[in-house]
Amino acid sequence: MASDKKGVGLSFLDSLADEPPPPSPPPPPCIEVLSSQVSSSVKCTLEPVNISDELTLLKGRVSTKEVFGLPNSDLVPGVYEGGLKLWEGSLDLVKALCSDAENGNISFTGKRVLELGCGHGIPGIFTCHEGAAVIHFQDFNAEVLRFLTIPNVNANLSKKLQPAAANEANHDTGVEVRFFAGDWSQIHELLPCVNDNEKDLNSSGQSPTSGYDIILMAETIYSISAHQNLYGLIKKCVSRPHGVVYMAAKKHYFGVGGGTRQFMSMVEKDGFMAACLVAEVADGSSNVREVWKLSIK
Ligand SMILES: C[S@@+](CC[C@H](N)C(=O)[O-])C[C@H]1O[C@@H](n2cnc3c(N)ncnc32)[C@H](O)[C@@H]1O
Incomplete structure (x- = not known):
């Protein structure tokens, strides 16, 4: 699953399957992390990530041990959800977005984008690079945002976001980048573009400015127990009627x-959104991976 090292695969998740999972602790409180709260107390080294022949982005690398006191490659359900690694699905997602944009199936210009379970935030950074107006990054762990996502945004987008602070509306470019930490069961209380209430799901009379035009997520569906909360959040956040969700994930997370x-x-059972497979990746380095696009029926 994790792709910082080729071949690491699903090993740390597999190890979780050997014993019943301990009950998760209560989730951390939902908070907005300001870009000024970036942490430099842990060494963050920058590495290139090749997106295409024309575009190379930068990603940081920090030690899980230094940030969370956990061994590298570890994931502790309900405590640390793996956001310090760059998973393969993130890059599958960016490639699918590139190709959909090239084919005229999507445009990012002026769009409101939410990246759920962002970790490094490379897909969200890509949409900002391509002209999105609002990019909100969400991760379970505030530490991931402080130690990694914000440094990645700064490394890749500083020119675009200057001279205003990255978390404020930039009066020159109109770009708004913000960061939110918390669990999918609660984060809707904090996210700025959430639809007013669940009742709106069956009505069309909502404000045209509410909801996100594009929701992105990579490698967020490994745990079945989180599916309902994640999908519920998507329904609360997706702009109606034209919002879309791009989701990259493995066909199956063994263990x-x-x-x-x-x-x-x-x-499919819920019936609110239609799904279309936009990419399938079977490169032999891991389980088969897919990118899906969901739109409102
Ligand atoms: C395996 S990481 C993937 C990180 C990144 N998207 C990537 O592909 O490189 C899974 C991400 O999902 C998020 N996540 C997992 N469970 C969550 C939960 N219950 N509530 C909120 N976020 C959660 C975490 O923020 C974590 O960064």
Whole structure:
């Protein structure tokens, strides 16, 4: 699953399957992390990530041990959800976005984008690079935002976001980049562009400015127990009627049971969104990976 080192695969998730998971602690409180709260107390080294022949982005690398006191490659459900690694799905997602944009299937210009479970935030950074007006990054862990996502945004987008602070509306460019930490069951209380209430799901009389035009997520559906909360959040956040969701994930996460099959089956049963497979990646380096696009029926 993690791709910082090729071949690391699903090892740390597999190890979780050997014993029943301990009950998760209560989730951390939802907070907005300001870009000024970036942390430099841990060494962050920058590495290039090749997106295409024309575009190379930068990603930081920090030690999980130094940030969380956990061994590298570890994931502790409900405590640290793996955001310090760059997972393969993130890059699958960016490639799918590139190709959909090239084919005229999507434009990012002026759009409101939410990246859920962002970790490094490379897909959200890409949409900002391509002209999105609002990019909100969400991660379970505030530490991931402080130690990694904000440094990545600064490394890739500083020219675009200057001279205003990255978390404030930039009066020159109109770009708004903000960061939110918290659990999918609660974060809607904090996210600025959430639809007013669940009732709106069956009505069309909502404000045209509410909701996100594009929701992105990569490698967020490995745990079946989180599917309902994540999908519920998407429904609360997606702009109606034209908002879309791009989701990159593995077909199956061995050992933990999640995957695109289970998630899509839930989406299909619910009936609110239609799903379309936009990319399939079977490169032999890991389980088959997919990118799906969801739109409102
Ligand atoms: C495996 S990481 C993927 C990170 C990044 N998207 C990537 O592909 O490189 C899973 C991400 O999902 C988020 N996540 C997992 N469970 C969550 C939960 N219950 N509530 C909020 N976020 C959660 C975490 O923020 C974590 O960064």
